Amino acid sequence: MKIRTIKYIVKEGFLNTYRNKLMSLASVSIVTATLLIFGIFFAIILNLNYNIKAFQEQPELEAFCYTELNDEEINQVKEMLMNNDKIESVQMVTRKEAFEKLKEMLDNREEMLEGYSENIMPVSFIINIKDTSRTPELVEEIKGIFGIESVRYSQRVIDIMNRINSWVKWISTAFVALLTGISVFIISNTIRLTVFARRKEINIMKYIGATDWFIRWPFVVEGVIIGIAGAVLAFILLCYGYSSIESNFHSDVTRLSINFISIAALRDIASKVFGLLLLIGSSVGCLGSMISVRKHLRV
Numbered sequence: 001m002k003i004r005t006i007k008y009i010v011k012e013g014f015l016n017t018y019r020n021k022l023m024s025l026a027s028v029s030i031v032t033a034t035l036l037i038f039g040i041f042f043a044i045i046l047n048l049n050y051n052i053k054a055f056q057e058q059p060e061l062e063a064f065c066y067t068e069l070n071d072e073e074i075n076q077v078k079e080m081l082m083n084n085d086k087i088e089s090v091q092m093v094t095r096k097e098a099f100e101k102l103k104e105m106l107d108n109r110e111e112m113l114e115g116y117s118e119n120i121m122p123v124s125f126i127i128n129i130k131d132t133s134r135t136p137e138l139v140e141e142i143k144g145i146f147g148i149e150s151v152r153y154s155q156r157v158i159d160i161m162n163r164i165n166s167w168v169k170w171i172s173t174a175f176v177a178l179l180t181g182i183s184v185f186i187i188s189n190t191i192r193l194t195v196f197a198r199r200k201e202i203n204i205m206k207y208i209g210a211t212d213w214f215i216r217w218p219f220v221v222e223g224v225i226i227g228i229a230g231a232v233l234a235f236i237l238l239c240y241g242y243s244s245i246e247s248n249f250h251s252d253v254t255r256l257s258i259n260f261i262s263i264a265a266l267r268d269i270a271s272k273v274f275g276l277l278l279l280i281g282s283s284v285g286c287l288g289s290m291i292s293v294r295k296h297l298r299v
Helices: 003-019 021-057 071-082 095-106 132-143 154-197 199-207 212-248 266-296
Strands: 061-065 087-093 124-129 148-153
Touching: 003 021, 003 212, 021 154, 021 212, 021 266, 061 071, 061 132, 071 087, 071 124, 087 095, 124 132, 132 148, 154 266, 199 212, 212 266
Parallel strands: none
Antiparallel strands: 061 124, 061 148, 087 124
């Protein structure tokens, strides 16, 4: 295809969009709404995967001792854990280390700990397991050790989040399928009006030997323009909302504890979200144009 032809096609695509301002605006609005909803679900899925990955990188188990245990009793607990053949390694977290971690989690609110010392914190043991399939069995054994108050088991959280992730994917797919159908319908009608308004010009072009694709391409470009515009607007709105949530998210739930949920930074997911929205938006626009031209370009 010649450069002059490409310039003509692109120019006509933009002119068609401008000539049908109201319908184009309606189409862009529908595409924006569709992609915004999809973007929200996609951001949720990315954050679920982000948290699942974070949980998976944490130790399999963390066992907490009673705060009143003395050093001798703590050493006995450690020895029993190290002698267990299901355990790969054991790392002790002292009261001082736990207290420092708590201060980090509270960030600029250390005044809440005024008057308290490291003695309020329990000694804990970070435990790596040889065979994760035997984790439930090991958890019960650890709970039975004298001096162990509780065991935190991150795999349970991972399983729950995986199930939530699956449901979110199904729900988002259903919403996007519905709204995509609406978007394609609106865009198709926009292109149909353009085809109808230019029917005489198209007849003349056919008579002088213009091919069907030469006539169709400007309408395809118009649909892609509408789709890209909707994707960009949806991305801007999504970034604004996500930035507000991220900035207000409490710092004490973004650290290492497996009881807390973290939120992925916008800069880490922005490129993925924008790329996907752009791909879907342009595809929907192109599909709507193709359907309209195929059905209504009768010259």
